[in-house]
Amino acid sequence: MRIGRAIGVTDTGRRRLRNEDALVCAPPLFAVADGMGGAQAGELASGVAAAALEELGSETHGERAVAELIQEANLRVYRRAIEDPEAAGMGTTVTVALVDEQAETVAIGHVGDSRAYLIRDGELAQLTTDHSLVGELERSGRLTAEEARVHPQRSVITRALGTEEDVDVDTQLVEAEPGDVFLICSDGLPSMVRDEEIAELVEAADRDPERIARSLVEAANRAGGDDNVTVVVFELVEGHARGETLDPDEHTAENAPIPTPPAAPAAGDDVTRHGAGHGSRVLALAAILLALVATALVVWWGIAR
Numbered sequence: 001m002r003i004g005r006a007i008g009v010t011d012t013g014r015r016r017l018r019n020e021d022a023l024v025c026a027p028p029l030f031a032v033a034d035g036m037g038g039a040q041a042g043e044l045a046s047g048v049a050a051a052a053l054e055e056l057g058s059e060t061h062g063e064r065a066v067a068e069l070i071q072e073a074n075l076r077v078y079r080r081a082i083e084d085p086e087a088a089g090m091g092t093t094v095t096v097a098l099v100d101e102q103a104e105t106v107a108i109g110h111v112g113d114s115r116a117y118l119i120r121d122g123e124l125a126q127l128t129t130d131h132s133l134v135g136e137l138e139r140s141g142r143l144t145a146e147e148a149r150v151h152p153q154r155s156v157i158t159r160a161l162g163t164e165e166d167v168d169v170d171t172q173l174v175e176a177e178p179g180d181v182f183l184i185c186s187d188g189l190p191s192m193v194r195d196e197e198i199a200e201l202v203e204a205a206d207r208d209p210e211r212i213a214r215s216l217v218e219a220a221n222r223a224g225g226d227d228n229v230t231v232v233v234f235e236l237v238e239g240h241a242r243g244e245t246l247d248p249d250e251h252t253a254e255n256a257p258i259p260t261p262p263a264a265p266a267a268g269d270d271v272t273r274h275g276a277g278h279g280s281r282v283l284a285l286a287a288i289l290l291a292l293v294a295t296a297l298v299v300w301w302g303i304a305r
């Protein structure tokens with residue numbers, strides 16, 4: 001199994017002046033961060049967290065690695081918030097997916113209310129639980145999912161990166177399958193678009209990550225675009241993991257890396273593909289043409305006389 005197409009799209013939305021979301025689309029690591037804080041601190045917090053993840057995440061895998069990555073990102077945001085008076089009190093959510101192609105697993109880690117979803121066999125499953133006020137009220141049965149989705153205090157989160165030196169990270173390991181599509185998003189998507197509609201849009205986009213991402217961002221804006229909206233979408237496909245050593249007998253067409261497609265052959269090209277090059281072909285054609293013209297001339301000469 002390997003990572004197929006992947007894309008990240010972020011949009012300010014229709015009501016906010018700034019985009020405080022940040023994303024990482026750096027296979028095998030994917031992440032979304034949604035910052036908060038006064039002035040430009042929200043942007044700074046999500047940006048610092050995303051940069052830390054991108055810098056540290058490429059060579060690691062597994063649940064523990066994800067937790068450690070998020071801890072390190074937390075520390076960087078926290079230190080920055082202490083050092084920089086303008087950044088005091090800033091924080092950010094973060095949701096990370098770290099793919100291990102060889103083990104065929106995806107480690108998910110998160111803090112806050114940015115979500116990870118898995119689309120498998122046309123079914124949309126939310127993998128993360130929101131660390132938010134309404135999320136907790138919903139889990140305790142005091143709010144329905146729909147009440148939580150439109151609640152005025154839906155953006156109040158109960159856990160964030162950067163507010164303390166240590167952070168409690170939720171992690172899980174997903175046994176992946178070829179054909180899986182993963183979606184990571186900031187709350188600007190689910191607060192505007194219901195899960196059922198997300199599932200429909202994913203289906204309508206034919207599992208193409210780019211089409212999925214663009215149609216989800218469009219849907220959030222169509223519904224009002226109250227918040228910044230960010231989506232990262234990637235698919236897992238059949239094939240060998242990057243860097244995996246192949247058994248020499250295993251170089252079948254199916255397993256071989258996808259070759260660069262040859263240029264479209266010209267008509268009749270198959271005859272000459274293994275023989276003469278283009279130049280020789282032109283010469284041969286010219287010779288045939290010359291012979292034909294000469295024959296015609298001889299015949300005409302014969303008739304004319």
Ligand code: MG
Nearest residue numbers: 034187188227
């Ligand atoms: Mg948000």
